[in-house]
Amino acid sequence: MKGNEAFAEAAVQAGCKYFFGYPITPQNEIPEYMSKRLPEVGGVYLQAESEVAGINMIFGAAGTGFRTLISSSSPGISLMSEGISYIAAAELPCVIINVMRGGPGLGGILPAQSDYFQATKGGGHGDYRLLTLAPGTLQEATEFIMMAFDLAEYYRNPVMILADGFMGQMMEAIEFKKVKLNYDIPDPKEWAIGYMAERGKRALIKSLSLDPEMLEKHNQKLQEKYRRMEEKEVRYESVGVEDADVVIAAYGTTARIAKSSIKKLRDQGMKVGLIRPQSLYPFPYKPFNDLPDGVKHVLVVEMSCGQMIEDVKLGVQGKVPVSFYGRCGGMAPSVEEIEEAAKKLLG
Structure with a gap:
């Protein structure tokens, strides 16, 4: 349908x-x-x-x-x-x-x-x-x-x-x-x-x-x-976070795009995971606060100029850096754009 x-x-x-x-x-x-x-x-x-x-x-x-x-x-x-x-x-x-x-x-x-x-x-x-x-x-x-x-x-x-x-x-x-x-x-x-x-x-x-x-x-x-x-009522999905160097935070359609980027990065030997909030209120702060010690960076991807990133930062509580990649005005981030943004953080 x-x-x-x-x-x-x-x-x-x-x-x-x-x-x-x-x-x-x-x-x-x-x-x-x-x-x-x-x-x-x-x-x-x-x-x-x-x-x-x-x-x-x-x-x-x-x-x-x-x-x-x-x-x-x-x-x-x-x-x-x-x-x-x-x-x-x-x-x-x-x-x-x-x-x-x-x-x-x-x-x-x-x-x-x-x-x-x-x-x-x-x-x-x-x-x-x-x-x-x-x-x-x-x-x-x-x-x-x-x-x-x-x-x-x-x-x-x-x-x-x-x-x-x-x-x-x-x-x-x-x-x-x-x-x-x-x-x-x-x-x-x-x-x-x-x-x-x-x-x-x-x-x-x-x-x-x-x-x-x-x-x-x-x-x-x-x-x-x-x-x-x-x-x-906190709901979220976690994918490949346990061994990740970089964790992408995204929701809705953007998370679907990010999953394709993560698969490509994993195929290249790069350890990238995803936390996808399914409830935006209440927000799943705990998985961001409990990130494994190996996580070096969180990348927030949104179809906006950056809004959910504020809640992600509250969850992370300064334990690791939080970066942002977004498109707005009706533009969506592509698989390749998210892939490149993650690669920059991976060095």
Whole structure:
């Protein structure tokens, strides 16, 4: 399947019933697919008049306890930032897919990874976090999306899938299979509007809190939830790190390119490994902090001007040098470019 269509079908198979969105390249096939597919499973598709309207529709639908999805691309996600902050504050579960494109501003329609800060550091206002997953293949993307709905409900928090234009537009063979989590997902959702209304009770879902002491307590409750995420939801892949002289750090499509570079370097007798974060928040700091003694350098490769590198440096804690190689504006690093960047570090 084409990536965007696979993303959408994964959401449907995970039980998504409501989709609100607005067209923007390179994710347009997601709403197009959902417009036909959701009515077939008793769901509702609605094209909002803007991304701002769409994310607030998600707020309302998520409050009913049904599984909801919104998708967009970089500047569209920027427009949603206020609403995402409201949803996180109200502790509502939803899934957000960002198929990244080049920026800043409207930029261009080609792939990029320059929304890392926006996704992982709280793109909107306030002390909130999004559980952020970064798949490396379409198969992994479908599994992450299906898992994301469970994670969103377990933590009562928005979950973002951070993909890029390559993944949205490429085609690969897909096997839809649900990843089981060892979590007790509450059902029925005792906090949801419909569940409460059936019992003659009122569910008040809001993010406004004018009492500073109450708002502080609410923030502290949210921070405790984020700490639980950091304990339980760190995901990463490690390849050939145990004997490496240089370790490449990359995620998503860039990691796929880097794997080809590593194979070529290994064939030439050069010891290069890879750490691929699959969760960007919470970030896998530990494997970078626990690098084997033989590692002499870390090379961060991104389709950006350098964003994930800040988290890599935090993980490494100055134990070895950290260098960067990146392309931006819709340009992707080639296998040969990453190979040459690693060779320079290997001397």
